[in-house]
Amino acid sequence: MGFQNAGRAAPDSPGNGPLDAHSSAACCNSPNNAVTLKNQAGEQARQRLRRQRLVERLHRLGPAPLYHFLTEVERGAPLWPHVERYVALPAAFIKANGGDRFAPSLHCIDLP
Numbered sequence: 001m002g003f004q005n006a007g008r009a010a011p012d013s014p015g016n017g018p019l020d021a022h023s024s025a026a027c028c029n030s031p032n033n034a035v036t037l038k039n040q041a042g043e044q045a046r047q048r049l050r051r052q053r054l055v056e057r058l059h060r061l062g063p064a065p066l067y068h069f070l071t072e073v074e075r076g077a078p079l080w081p082h083v084e085r086y087v088a089l090p091a092a093f094i095k096a097n098g099g100d101r102f103a104p105s106l107h108c109i110d111l112p
Contacts, residue, residue, distance in 0.1 A: 051080070057087040062100025065089070 058066060069086050073079055094100050 054083050064102050
């Protein structure tokens, strides 16, 4: 019933601990691994830059479209696909027709 350790070296021996599974120089220091890590870092940088540009374009639509975007995301719309749809809207058309701003506030006054 107990833990069987037959034939295994002690975990504190070099190369036998749970974190040393891939500690050989052939695995981690190979040129292919370095290229893979570099490609992953490059892809992450491209993705981050692309998202920054998408957010800039979303912001340029104005406060009203941004508000509508946020309320739709709050209701469960997927974030990045939704950003993609919004930035595809014609910003010049929206602005030319006043869709970039909120409607003016109306105050009701009760008359006697």
